[in-house]
Amino acid sequence: MGALRAVNPTSVVNLTVHGVGPAPRQLDPDEDGTWVSVDRFERVLDAVTGRDDVVITFDDGNASDVDIALPRLLDRKLTAEFFLPAGLLGQPGRLDYAGVRQLLRAGMSIGSHGWAHVNWRGLDPQRARQEMVEAHRVLDELTGQRVTRVAVPFGSYDRHVLRRLRQAHVTRVYTSDGGRARPGSWLQSRNSLRHDLDAEWIDGVLNSVPPLPARMKKLAARTVKRMRG
Numbered sequence: 754m755g756a757l758r759a760v761n762p763t764s765v766v767n768l769t770v771h772g773v774g775p776a777p778r779q780l781d782p783d784e785d786g787t788w789v790s791v792d793r794f795e796r797v798l799d800a801v802t803g804r805d806d807v808v809i810t811f812d813d814g815n816a817s818d819v820d821i822a823l824p825r826l827l828d829r830k831l832t833a834e835f836f837l838p839a840g841l842l843g844q845p846g847r848l849d850y851a852g853v854r855q856l857l858r859a860g861m862s863i864g865s866h867g868w869a870h871v872n873w874r875g876l877d878p879q880r881a882r883q884e885m886v887e888a889h890r891v892l893d894e895l896t897g898q899r900v901t902r903v904a905v906p907f908g909s910y911d912r913h914v915l916r917r918l919r920q921a922h923v924t925r926v927y928t929s930d931g932g933r934a935r936p937g938s939w940l941q942s943r944n945s946l947r948h949d950l951d952a953e954w955i956d957g958v959l960n961s962v963p964p965l966p967a968r969m970k971k972l973a974a975r976t977v978k979r980m981r982g
């Protein structure tokens with residue numbers, strides 16, 4: 754696998770963390786698979802420490818962002834970008850305003866994960882405005898900065914979603930399509946941490962070269978496993 758380990762300096766690996774440690778609230782069915790143990794989270798952080806081709810992002814504004822992730826990032830001198838659902842802040846198990854300010858003070862970046870964590874495909878114009886414009890205003894006010902980057906809820910988008918994001922002057926869009934991304938590109942694919950991630954998963958995500966479409970990822974993972982016996 755030597756050739757695949759070579760780091761391509763013209764591309765980055767974007768990682769997405771959702772929640773870490775014991776879940777403090779009832780999880781949605783689709784969240785179950787992405788909530789990772791503290792131990793697995795630390796293994797990922799240790800693997801990316803010192804790598805300038807890895808970007809760490811957090812979605813959903815879970816309280817574990819501050820309670821568990823932040824001290825472990827700081828221990829390793831890592832920074833990350835936190836995408837917050839503006840309308841859910843302060844709810845049980847989520848970050849509150851004080852938590853958001855704590856992230857900023859620690860040198861972390863804030864982006865938008867919309868308003869209410871809904872699927873952005875097929876939104877009516879009014880909901881789209883709340884998700885992609887008003888959410889930013891609330892986060893601007895809260896952070897004292899212009900929030901111009903978004904992470905798409907559920908990684909669910911189509912050309913209409915992208916058109917609306919362009920109209921809203923969003924400067925970067927993080928999806929969940931997997932594989933590597935070009936550092937400066939507007940659309941950035943990411944790789945979500947899985948609850949059952951292991952050393953092989955970490956190696957595959959961090960050291961693979963070709964950006965694989967999401968639908969190919971499982972097949973590719975199985976192929977790699979076979980090749981390794």
Ligand SMILES: [Zn+2]
Nearest residue numbers: 812813906907
């Ligand atoms: Zn989300």
